[in-house]
Amino acid sequence: MVRKRDLPAIEGGRPVFRKKFTTHGFGLYLYGKEELDNIKAVIRAKSPFRYYGVDVQHFTDKFEKAFAKMCKVKYALGVTSGSAALHVSLGALGVEKGDDVLVTALTWISDGFAPIWCGARPVIIDVDPDTLCINPEDVEEKITKETKVVIAVDYFGYPADADRLMEICEEHGVYLLEDASHAHGASYRGRMTGGLGHMAAFSCQLHKIITSGEGGVVTTDDDELYKRAYRFHDLGMFYHKQPFVTVGFQYRMTELQGALLYAQVKKLRKIVSGNRKAAKAIERGIKKEVGKGPIFREERDVKQVYYGLLMKPDWGNLEIESEKFIQALAKEGVEVWKVNKPLYKADALKGIAKVPYAGEVCREAEKAYREWFALPVYPGMKEREIEGIVKAFTKIYKYYSRK
Structure with a gap:
């Protein structure tokens, strides 16, 4: 039996954040x-x-x-x-x-x-x-x-x-x-x-x-x-x-x-450093709690600035899909950003952009839209906010993991 504190809010548990936690950018902070x-x-x-x-x-x-x-x-x-x-x-x-x-x-x-x-x-x-x-x-x-x-x-x-x-x-x-x-x-x-x-x-x-x-x-x-x-x-x-x-x-x-x-x-280095610190802390926390299932983008030849912590859970190990996972995070008070809908799906571009409009035109983009999303980060992120995001993600991930 799942303890009340481990039950996702979407299933009747107590949310991690009482007020919705979101970010409105980076430099503005x-x-x-x-x-x-x-x-x-x-x-x-x-x-x-x-x-x-x-x-x-x-x-x-x-x-x-x-x-x-x-x-x-x-x-x-x-x-x-x-x-x-x-x-x-x-x-x-x-x-x-x-x-x-x-x-x-x-x-x-x-x-x-x-x-x-x-x-x-x-x-x-x-x-x-x-x-x-x-x-x-x-x-x-x-x-x-x-x-x-x-x-x-x-x-x-x-x-x-x-x-x-x-x-x-x-x-x-x-x-x-x-x-x-x-x-x-x-x-x-x-x-x-x-x-x-x-x-x-x-x-x-x-x-x-x-x-x-x-x-x-x-x-x-x-x-x-x-x-x-x-x-x-x-x-x-x-x-x-x-x-x-x-x-x-x-x-x-x-x-x-x-x-x-x-x-x-003049503050750019501080902004970028703050984003990186918050993103790395959330990534470490999630990996510690749920293992290597979730996928994050590796910094092979780059140093990214984390316009959000983009990630893909191990959907094969979960009983729910991304929409339900995102809804569950929202119930915990964590608002996430989905990746953009593929560009050719915009009505304004139909008949103008050079792509067919039947089926999956860009297979990887379609797949990414279904599977990837970004957790919020910002420079100066508080420790309790980082811990709260990790806790919310972990609670949902463990609850819906295939037994």
Whole structure:
């Protein structure tokens, strides 16, 4: 007979957390005096626009320089959002009507929309079953003479296999665009995200590693690509100076965004270190309690930043499937993030994206959507929160394990 304290809440037991435990991002938990002082400085100066005003504080310039230094690249360009960063990058890379852009099946919708905004067509690629990042073998199979760009998402803070992808791209004369929206401060074989492809796009939305509520960054080492990106994001101008050389959009970062992000980028190491500490503690706790059944992504050639602790329980050893497991965790007060639904399932992309719509199109992505989810982590996570997550997971896992 199961003791009351060992009974999952979904089966009538007592929940581990009385209040729902969730996270709303990462960098925001380190918001403090620095962010407030920078915002006050912008307001006192009455200069929220980056290029001119009463007394411009140049926070956006400072942030861009600090971010480029962190990524170990020449250039960083602040923009209004991660979606804008993708659009600007593809625009700079010359993506246009008739082109194909290869996109991973597991990602946010913006990776599917950005090629369309340029008149191109997204081609959906399956994921690696171990990392859930874009699968280089599937890229090699799907690449054609129409392919202009491959977008590699550093999924849930885990860098994609950039060396293999770059090898394929160079062989076919194709650009590699890194979507590092989950992965500020991560590294791959000693190289920082933001410098793994020809260009990279970051998001600084609320849930991201560093945040200004909304915002984005484009990075590159290439002088010409930087100039093109700059003109694309500022109505065809370079450093906001006429003439209007090309058609462009208006994706300029404000000084208020720059002020927050300049404070945040200085805290990036602390944010990443805090995420890693919390994630490793939860992983160790679960392995200690339930053994080696659950699968976590191994850090082979990478240092991930843990945009959540992505994991897959040993479903073959459990009497329930993922939906019930996630519901059971919710009853314990633990809210988890599921991996993204495969991109081609979005109604908006049907008939546009280059994939058939019958059956399992990307087998590994479909399987990952059914089996993987992420436990919450954040920098500064309290010991009792870590212990609570381990306890909730363990209680459910042991109760539903096949006897």
